[in-house]
Amino acid sequence: MTAENRHWIDLKRDADSGIESLRAHFRGHAYDPHFHDDYCIGYTEQGVQQFNCRRQVQRSTPGNAFLLEPGEVHDGEAPQQEGFTYRILYLPKDWVHTQLNGLFDTLPDQFEWHVDATLSNDRRLIGSIASAFLALHQGESRMVRDACTDQMLTQATAHLQWRKRSEDPRQPQLAERARAYLHDHIHQDVGLTDLAQTLNTDRFRLSRAFKTAYGLAPHAYLIQLRLTQARRLLALGQTPAQVAADLCFADQSHLGRWFRRAYQLTPADYRRRCTDLPD
Incomplete structure (x- = not known):
């Protein structure tokens, strides 16, 4: 099956x-x-x-x-x-x-x-x-x-x-700052080393703090953040190719692989169901 x-x-x-x-x-x-x-x-x-x-x-x-x-x-x-x-x-x-x-x-x-x-x-x-x-x-x-x-x-x-709405004191400040940076730079190809240097820490300490706070490593969180934005853009009628380029996926097939793993739909199918536009 x-x-x-x-x-x-x-x-x-x-x-x-x-x-x-x-x-x-x-x-x-x-x-x-x-x-x-x-x-x-x-x-x-x-x-x-x-x-x-x-x-x-x-x-x-x-x-x-x-x-x-x-x-x-x-x-x-x-x-x-x-x-x-x-x-x-x-x-x-x-x-x-x-x-x-x-x-x-x-x-x-x-x-x-x-x-x-x-x-x-x-x-x-x-x-x-x-x-x-x-x-x-x-x-x-x-x-x-x-x-x-x-x-x-x-x-x-x-x-x-x-x-x-306020910063949760249970979450390390380092993780909060890293999360805010990823949200602000969702359209850029952010590297973990660059992110750590921006926050005056090292990659390993940053990754541990981030995963403790949010349950995902920084790279995995950034992918999911981009997928939620991809859903929004596809529902507005943008094509999968446009969305992939805008959100720093390598190409449309790269977006498609991640999108299907998260939602069990291809970006084109999701767009069609939300907008009735042809693939």
Whole structure:
């Protein structure tokens, strides 16, 4: 059995909100470690969905919802032969923050949402995710889509906390500075030695601090950062060749290899599903 007939993916993107809705089935290995810039909220429909997140092995089964913050590194696999099926919504951070202004009379200064626990068996939350997924995926009227996503966010607030946007004191300052540098230089061919010299340290100390803080080595984090940006650019209609050149991938096939390892879709297929533009 080939990878192609072990897996299937149904992905759509809501043009108004930028929310992506995905229903997928996987057997065996699903995803390499990666992260998203979005809030990810979904539920397991069938089978056992196993993934590493927050330095723990998470096992989601039917009746479990899962919630991931932007930037949380995770992977995915099916530990049982029949595989797993799940539904997930990728909620853009800016969209979430805009909606929260309507849900709450006052918001903490410089706020952001923090997920209490990755997994939940809250039936009301799962029901609200299911309703929002169907409204978005099936292209219901804007009024219905808005009502369903509002209800989902309302249910999700019971599982989230406010966290002030600030440097986390638990994370080494060296790792914070390195991460900020990578974000600022995403379009440049950054070398590890150059990065270490910029931060007045050595490559080995930098790599240890970074991996402790973020769960990935600097080079792996930079690749994932570029892949999240690639998703954004492809969804706006840029071609894979343009995106590969803009984000310092060696060529389009280089982008394609990394993109498929992270998302199980080629860049051209992802672009087509989001924009309906030809490959």
